[in-house]
Amino acid sequence: MTGLEIRQLRVSFDGFTAVDGVDLDVRPGDLRFLIGPNGAGKTTLVDAVTGLVKAAGSVRFGGEELLGRSVHRIARAGIGRTFQTATVFEELTVLQNLDIAAGAGRSMWTMLRRRKGVPEPVAKAMETVGLTDLADSPAGTLAHGQKQWLEIGMLLVQDVRLLLLDEPVAGMSHDERQATGSLLERISAERTVVVIEHDMDFMRSFARSVSVLHAGKVLSEGTVAEVQADPKVQEVYLGHTAAEATADVAVREA
Amino acid sequence: MTVILGQTFTGISIGAVLLLIALGLSLTFGQMNVINMAHGEFIMAGAYTTYVLQKSISSAGISLLVALPVAFLVSGALGALLEWLLIRRLYLRPLDTLLVTWGVSLMLQQLARDLFGAPNVQTRAPDILTGNITLIGGDDPLTVANSRLFILGLAVAAVVALSLTLRLTPLGRRIRAVVQNRDLAEVSGISTSTVDRTAFFIGSGLAGVAGVALTLVGPIGPTMGTNVIIDAFLVIVVGGIGQLKGTVIVAFALGVLQSVLEYSTTVSVAKVLVLVGIVAFLQWRPQGLYTLRTRSLA
Amino acid sequence: MSSLPHIHRRRFLAGTASLAAVVALSACGAKTDAAGSSDKAAKIDVSGDTVKVGLLNSLSGTMAISEVTVRNSLMLAVDEINASGGVLGKKIKPISEDGASDWPTFAEKATKLIKEDGVAATFGCWTSASRKAVKPVFEKNRSLLFYPVQYEGLEESPYIFYTGATTNQQIVPALDYLKSQGLKKLYLVGSDYVFPRTANKEIRAYAKANGMTILGEDYAPLGSTEFSTIANKVKASKADAVFNTLNGDSNVAFFKEYKSAGLTAKSMPVVSVSIAEEEVKSIGTQYLDGQLTAWNYYQTTPGAANEKFVKAYKAKYGQDKPTSDPMEAAYVSVYLWKAMVEKAKSFDPEKVKAASDGITFDAPEGKVTVDGASQHIYKTARIGKVGSDGLIEQVWDSGKPIKPDPYLKGYSWASGLS
């Protein structure tokens, strides 16, 4: 049983190498946290896995090569992601959002008819993320945390096997974080979950394993305790943060 | 041989006109993402400025030189006014600016008709600009029109001035900062609304300058703007939004292409071929010749 | 608005018609073959002491640059006629509509003028395309249109009076003139629409029969303002003269480019058939000095009638406003209609048509006579030369008014044309 296997992944923008030869293995059932200073290449790594940016190297999931496939084909292979800012369809209701997420394989005929009732997986996902009561509310009216849950719910109805979550708890209250954390724990029982996170408390509470990225490379890997003890990690987090922040701006301006 | 050279020069001169009419758009459309259909009417305003000035300044040469800065100010002021009245409400809806400024363009055309009469008006070009210089003499001479050389020079000067302004002045840095990250610029103490208005002023002002140049080669009338506006947008789109060098290269490339096709086919066919060619080109490079590649746009 | 009972009656009638329509849906209306059996002549509103006429010109869009002057001229004629007592004792009430340089709009407005306003006649249209668009409207409703612009011929609508030149009154004389001057190698430049293409077909036929050669033929889309390539081609052809059928904005760009290419009226004269005084004014004598035009009227045409016309026009619209051939033809058209109506003693189009043959008018261009058969008018052809003062001086004329021959039936070389 193989999960996510990344070998020698490399991404560059106009001469700037954002991901520089990353190797990464995430087993099924893992709840892996990716941490690292700004500009370390975390989001770019996820972009590469999901086909948003061109990359060299190899990304396999369940033994299948993903690099070179188009975004929607990668999605159909069971890989789902969220973004730093929650992207739900604000003008559609919670139910409509989940229904769309559940329906990528629907026939033309089904598509052209109206939805009758609530499909089973949608109802189940609404239950899991706790939004059943808000089924008919437009997603735009949800609170920030609820939107993130809706996004995770959308990944659940897609029945993805690999979830890539980009800062899912940013901006959440303490209670929301706890709820999100336990949601992730439940989900990761059956799927592979990778979380990009800056919030160290959140990481310490819920991570099963951690990879630290720095300047496009994997700096350290292991359990929370192992990583925290790594002197290289300490140096990066205490010493170079300011310089990396500048590099991040440089990428945007390139 | 003379034909090929001649058509290349013709193409370059067509390109110079294209460049001049599109240059202002490279700022308002390319940098600020505003699809200003009234840009053509700002060109018209520049042309009418020349006409009005000639009524009080009898020397065609002096009035033309005076018209350049005055038209810049007149069209620039119109642009800043438009920005303040309407466009600032529409930055989040770039496609709506197209329709709103279309309405503005209709009104400005009618205004020109009421102010200056429906028929085209005439300006006198300085005599030196109605002649030509001979590059290759002989039985089949190759000549280049002085008016075209003037426009070419003006276009090059405008491009240099604009790119220096964007690169070297504090204003230019502010414009680029706002274009790249509006929020960040705002929190860094840049007044984005002032920058927007100034950028719009400059972009529209350049349309005015183009209008002065057009009086040398074309008609001056209420609908002169609509004749050129789509070509101008196409130059920007093909060149790549926000890319001055793309605008320059594409203006000249389209000019040469047009002139060569016109020579070998007919004007109509050339026009159709150029348009279809542009559509095909955008299949190949959907973001234009040069693209801004950043993570934020990915 | 009309009185209340009137509205009620109309609604009732319309209602019946609507019910009838539903019935007709099953009965399937009139077949094409049966068309024309019912009388559908337009109703002319002659109630009260006025009679309405329609003025249909483009006041907006690209054609406004030309058509607004025609509108001015029509208004002048209407005002003059009203000042002298009107037509059959009724004052003329002009109904103004904007064709907006859009052919379907012309058709819409023509229908409106006829059906809603009940006009006795309509004056206007400039482009052939607008005329072609309204032609079926006037024919269907049996109402009259007076069309004041020179055109490509090959048309005789029973409900249109053509007061501008047809080809044998403008283009053929221009070719005769060129031939007489020994200018036998021609280059043809025109806008891409019906008039230039048809004119050039006729020019080719004429050239073939008269030992002239056509060195090239180029068209630019209407509104096109980039002429450097065409100027290059013309220059390289080393023609004796250029025959120019460009229209509107394109002329300005063409002549600016022509001069820039080093071509002059001396080295290679251009004969234009769409450049009148108004266009000279917008292009500038700097570019046009010495070039040739072919028309039936110039502001400088001698005669008391023209002096009066020019004076009245300038008094009404400004001393700097020139008069031109289409304006004159428009002005004349209103007077001709008046004369026809007075001869027929009726506003009824059929009676007006019947009365039209032989109607004369002492026009600014000289005496004009209506040819009842073709509904065109006899006109004197005049070749002019643009002077440095912006006016056009006549250099040649046909001596007497030429009988209109829209299908060029009287010219053997034109036999294969239509």
Add this chain to the structure above:
Amino acid sequence: MNLLKSRSARAAAGFVGAAVVLFAVAPLVLSDFRLGLLAKYLCVAMVAVGICLAWGRGGLLTLGQGVFFGLGGYAMAMHLKIADAGPGNLPDFMQLYGTATELPWWWQPFANPVFALAATFLLPMAVAALLGSFIFRRRVKGAYFAILSQALAAAFAIWLIGQQATTGGTNGLTDIQGFFGYALDDPVNQRTVYFIIAAVLLLLIALARQLIQSRYGELLVAVRDSEERVRFLGYDPANVKLVAYVVAAGMAGLAGALFVPAVGIISPALIGIVPSIEFVIGAAVGGRASLVGAVLGAIAVAWAKTALSEEFPAAWTYFQGLLFIVALAFLPGGLASLATVVRRRRAAAAAEKKAAVIPVGEAA
């Protein structure tokens, strides 16, 4: 569920109301001329239905609807011209200006009424499918797509003008006498044409409503608001957009085809950039995302153009320009959003809500 039921009940009532107005009231109160104009406005409204779908719902600013309108219009007009000329004869303009002695090959299939009728919508749809599959797959969008559409409209119009001998050039195809054997100058037949147009419009509205309310309609809105996100859900947004684009093209084609018997002319003047923008503006003024808004907006703007130009022939473009500016700059959801705006104001005391840019709820 109750909400849905009452909504479809309201929609049904709306349809009946519209049918009564179009089939009974309008023919009763309008003169033949005004009814003819209404027929023309309804054709514009058909284009607006497609625009509502493609732009309002799908976010595709289709500034080239003139092309499809023209394809449909020319397909119809070509058949009618051939029929008018009678068997073995050339259409009038070809005899006058052309050199050919027989119909050009690409005219010949249009002699068949079934082919011509099918072509009025299938031809634009095929062209749209071809263009769209290229354009959307290459992810040309936003301003690029809008300007590209305009370039195509311009190119098509210039091409038509250049082919005078076979397309009538600038004149277009004019003086159309009959409509499948029925004389068009007979007022009864004109009225019948009006009824056909009204019926087709209602049909298209019903079709668009079904599409908008279907799962596809929800997906289309999702693509409009976040194309990337939809791609991550495993859909190909290009296909989603393509369907809306092709359907809109078919509707524009039908509108063009029916415009021909209603007005009696089709010309390049109806195809270029200006008419294409005008099609969009009607829908935008009424409310691009709402079917009712788009349709009423298109009719209202076309009507305003007639009314203003009749009232102020020399100054009407001021009013027209002002109408566009005010409606679009200050009422982005169009007139259809007025009701929503008012309702929001009333409910302002209630919880703070994030104002949606474009209301989605009140379709049809």
